[in-house]
Amino acid sequence: MEHLTEIKIRGYHADFYGHVNNARYLEFFEEDRWAQFESKIDLRKWAEKGLIFLVVNINVNYRRAVPVGETVLVTTKLEKIGNRSVVLKQEILLKESREVAADALITFVISDRSGKAVSMDGEIRTEVEKLQ
Amino acid sequence: MEHLTEIKIRGYHADFYGHVNNARYLEFFEEDRWAQFESKIDLRKWAEKGLIFLVVNINVNYRRAVPVGETVLVTTKLEKIGNRSVVLKQEILLKESREVAADALITFVISDRSGKAVSMDGEIRTEVEKLQ
Amino acid sequence: MEHLTEIKIRGYHADFYGHVNNARYLEFFEEDRWAQFESKIDLRKWAEKGLIFLVVNINVNYRRAVPVGETVLVTTKLEKIGNRSVVLKQEILLKESREVAADALITFVISDRSGKAVSMDGEIRTEVEKLQ
Amino acid sequence: MEHLTEIKIRGYHADFYGHVNNARYLEFFEEDRWAQFESKIDLRKWAEKGLIFLVVNINVNYRRAVPVGETVLVTTKLEKIGNRSVVLKQEILLKESREVAADALITFVISDRSGKAVSMDGEIRTEVEKLQ
Numbered sequence: 001m002e003h004l005t006e007i008k009i010r011g012y013h014a015d016f017y018g019h020v021n022n023a024r025y026l027e028f029f030e031e032d033r034w035a036q037f038e039s040k041i042d043l044r045k046w047a048e049k050g051l052i053f054l055v056v057n058i059n060v061n062y063r064r065a066v067p068v069g070e071t072v073l074v075t076t077k078l079e080k081i082g083n084r085s086v087v088l089k090q091e092i093l094l095k096e097s098r099e100v101a102a103d104a105l106i107t108f109v110i111s112d113r114s115g116k117a118v119s120m121d122g123e124i125r126t127e128v129e130k131l132q
Numbered sequence: 133m134e135h136l137t138e139i140k141i142r143g144y145h146a147d148f149y150g151h152v153n154n155a156r157y158l159e160f161f162e163e164d165r166w167a168q169f170e171s172k173i174d175l176r177k178w179a180e181k182g183l184i185f186l187v188v189n190i191n192v193n194y195r196r197a198v199p200v201g202e203t204v205l206v207t208t209k210l211e212k213i214g215n216r217s218v219v220l221k222q223e224i225l226l227k228e229s230r231e232v233a234a235d236a237l238i239t240f241v242i243s244d245r246s247g248k249a250v251s252m253d254g255e256i257r258t259e260v261e262k263l264q
Numbered sequence: 265m266e267h268l269t270e271i272k273i274r275g276y277h278a279d280f281y282g283h284v285n286n287a288r289y290l291e292f293f294e295e296d297r298w299a300q301f302e303s304k305i306d307l308r309k310w311a312e313k314g315l316i317f318l319v320v321n322i323n324v325n326y327r328r329a330v331p332v333g334e335t336v337l338v339t340t341k342l343e344k345i346g347n348r349s350v351v352l353k354q355e356i357l358l359k360e361s362r363e364v365a366a367d368a369l370i371t372f373v374i375s376d377r378s379g380k381a382v383s384m385d386g387e388i389r390t391e392v393e394k395l396q
Numbered sequence: 397m398e399h400l401t402e403i404k405i406r407g408y409h410a411d412f413y414g415h416v417n418n419a420r421y422l423e424f425f426e427e428d429r430w431a432q433f434e435s436k437i438d439l440r441k442w443a444e445k446g447l448i449f450l451v452v453n454i455n456v457n458y459r460r461a462v463p464v465g466e467t468v469l470v471t472t473k474l475e476k477i478g479n480r481s482v483v484l485k486q487e488i489l490l491k492e493s494r495e496v497a498a499d500a501l502i503t504f505v506i507s508d509r510s511g512k513a514v515s516m517d518g519e520i521r522t523e524v525e526k527l528q
Contacts, residue, residue: 008298008299010294010295010298011147011148011149011298012147012148012153012155012291012294012295014147014148015143015144015146015147015148016144016146016147016148016150016200017143017448018148021144021425021453022422022426022451023144023419023422023423025419026419026422027276027419030274030276030419031274031276031419034274034275035272052413054458055458055460056416056457056458057455057456057457057458058418058454058455058456058458059453059454059455059456060453060455061452061453061456062451062452062453063452068148084495097528103496110264121498140430140431142426142427142430143430144423144426144427149316153291154294155291155318156287156291156295158286158287158290159287159408162286162287162406162408163406163408166406166407167404178394184281187286187326188325188326188327189323189324189325189326190286190322190323190324190326191321191322191323191324192321192322192323193320193321194318194319194320194321194322195320205352218275221333275411275412275413276411276412276417276419278411278412279407279408279410279411279412280407280408280410280412280414280464281407282412285408287408330424332412
């Protein structure tokens with residue numbers, strides 16, 4: 001399967017206006033982030049070291065309403081590795097037409113047990129690069 | 133205020149069919165359970181003893197669709213104290229007409245650190261009776 | 265695929281107590297109801313006739329907490345056809361052990377344009393029996 | 397009341413990591429947008445003219461985790477009126493310390509029956525300015 005996350009839009013995903021609600025889109029993005037992370041990096045090892053992912057910014061464009069009954073695909077790509085943060089680019093695509101329904105830049109840091117954002121160096125950088 | 137929980141129904145509470153979604157009603161019930169518990173019993177003391185509430189059954193009747201823009205009230209009453217379980221009766225009322233939009237029986241147990249449901253005796257029973 | 269609905273439990277499905285929240289379970293059940301309906305009956309034809317499904321009662325047992333990382337399957341079976349209502353039996357199973365995490369009886373009516381529950385006769389009964 | 401939206405954080409608002417989930421924050425922001433709109437402009441008149449609000453971008457900073465039990469306030473201010481779009485600035489504040497837990501810029505357009513974003517002129521601009 002080319003895409004890890006494929007979701008058929010149901011009535012309970014949409015709000016009163018017949019659109020998939022803004023908040024629900026964030027769940028779709030989160031679903032694919034976890035699916036990608038699980039498939040590419042060893043989350044158990046990270047948890048043992050007390051490292052957790054903390055989203056610090058989400059910048060999302062809602063480009064096209066998704067009707068109930070449509071199927072969407074979610075994609076996640078590594079956009080940029082900063083000194084202490086990582087940016088992912090995510091898209092929600094209509095499966096048939098491949099039109100973009102929404103896209104987002106998601107910035108996260110990796111926090112250690114002291115609550116500090118760690119540097120994107122050495123082993124951590126190598127792991128994060130696997131998200132490519 | 134007579135009711136602890138008063139919620140104005142917004143477009144994001146309703147699904148595509150213009151009804152407040154089944155799952156959302158459970159959040160409204162949960163909101164009032166916490167509000168009632170907080171106002172009547174010392175949850176901090178319970179947590180220190182390692183006691184937690186575990187819902188084991190919800191039996192909910194959806195009686196009337198709630199339109200967007202309507203305001204609802206949530207009520208919670210102690211229905212029955214069993215040997216190792218407690219039943220609450222909850223209702224969601226249309227604020228103006230006081231018609232019942234949904235009602236539910238919620239059965240919960242109080243679980244200790246070993247994961248066992250404790251008996252509704254002594255101090256625990258006294259505390260639970262405060263939910264009246 | 266034996267089951268239409270298979271869900272990997274993520275951190276965002278669980279609440280503060282590490283359990284999949286009560287309300288979220290109802291979404292899992294709803295997801296499989298739609299998947300089953302779509303695979304067995306012609307929902308478009310129903311919509312054209314102005315017929316909609318209205319859930320009137322949910323009676324759900326929460327039997328076992330589902331940890332994050334576990335995968336669950338959802339099942340839906342026709343339990344009973346009444347005069348003007350239908351009861352489905354649904355289960356959420358841990359994929360590996362096949363233990364039941366939750367089960368529910370879902371009672372729905374089929375409402376026509378006038379808002380009345382239709383009789384389970386003739387063509388409608390034949391359609392509903394396909395849910396077997 | 398100085399703030400229209402005040403929310404006590406419950407266990408069901410938080411995810412497995414003990415943080416209020418990203419998607420839930422968007423619901424808090426949406427709640428206050430509706431509360432502000434209702435208190436300041438005549439939404440019924442807008443609906444009669446076939447005008448609806450469509451969020452096209454959300455840029456949200458998650459600045460501080462909100463623990464269960466804490467109470468938050470939500471604020472909404474008019475940031476900028478563009479040619480065919482409006483930007484609101486929203487904040488989620490810890491009630492006691494007034495620290496910012498999250499802030500967001502929300503860009504929306506007003507769409508007419510043809511699906512086009514209308515110009516921020518005349519009566520529409522006057523109405524939008526009431527959001528100040």
